[in-house]
Amino acid sequence: MNRPFFILCLAVLAYLSYERWTGRAIDHPPGILVSAAPQQAEVQPNSFFLEDYELTRRARFEIRARVLSREPYYLRRESGLSPLDLALGWGVMSDQAVLDRIAITQGNRWYFTKYAYPAPLTDEQIIANSSNMHMIPARKSIERRLKDLRPGDIVELEGYLVDVDHVSGWFWRTSLSRTDTGNGACEIV
Numbered sequence: 001m002n003r004p005f006f007i008l009c010l011a012v013l014a015y016l017s018y019e020r021w022t023g024r025a026i027d028h029p030p031g032i033l034v035s036a037a038p039q040q041a042e043v044q045p046n047s048f049f050l051e052d053y054e055l056t057r058r059a060r061f062e063i064r065a066r067v068l069s070r071e072p073y074y075l076r077r078e079s080g081l082s083p084l085d086l087a088l089g090w091g092v093m094s095d096q097a098v099l100d101r102i103a104i105t106q107g108n109r110w111y112f113t114k115y116a117y118p119a120p121l122t123d124e125q126i127i128a129n130s131s132n133m134h135m136i137p138a139r140k141s142i143e144r145r146l147k148d149l150r151p152g153d154i155v156e157l158e159g160y161l162v163d164v165d166h167v168s169g170w171f172w173r174t175s176l177s178r179t180d181t182g183n184g185a186c187e188i189v
Helices: 003-022 123-128 140-147
Strands: 039-050 053-072 084-089 102-107 110-115 130-135 154-166
Touching: 053 102, 084 102, 084 140, 110 130
Parallel strands: none
Antiparallel strands: 039 053, 053 084, 053 154, 084 130, 102 110
16 A cells, blocks of 8 residues: 555544544433423514525524534535524433434434334424424524534524525425424424
């Protein structure tokens, strides 16, 4: 094996090890870490433009939650606007004892849970105490902070739930409920 290739392989291995180490989940002692549900207040819908996107504020939104998972996105139209999703949990979905029994994944802008029976919670409890949120950072500094989050971090976010329209006719609608499921159930923050 030639020396430059070997050094390159070591550098890639070191980088991947560092990324895995800094992205590892944070474990907490059992117990609910975040007791309050997200707060939402209606606002008079008003719009503003961000590049070719029209964002319409639908509700003021504040949340303190545990990061259950995070998923960056690089492809598709909305990734430039919303570079990552956060699966967030509060109430019983912030309890380490519960989360130790639930596998959480994200993909294609969805959030999934999987568990062995008997389930640690009912599906209704999981749905009412967690959500997948499409994050639209207001500034690059916020985007960097969002990208540094790890599962287990406790975050406090405030902003607006927004609907998104593109000049091409493409659109994205936010959920205004914490108990809906399926297509359209994610919050766009």
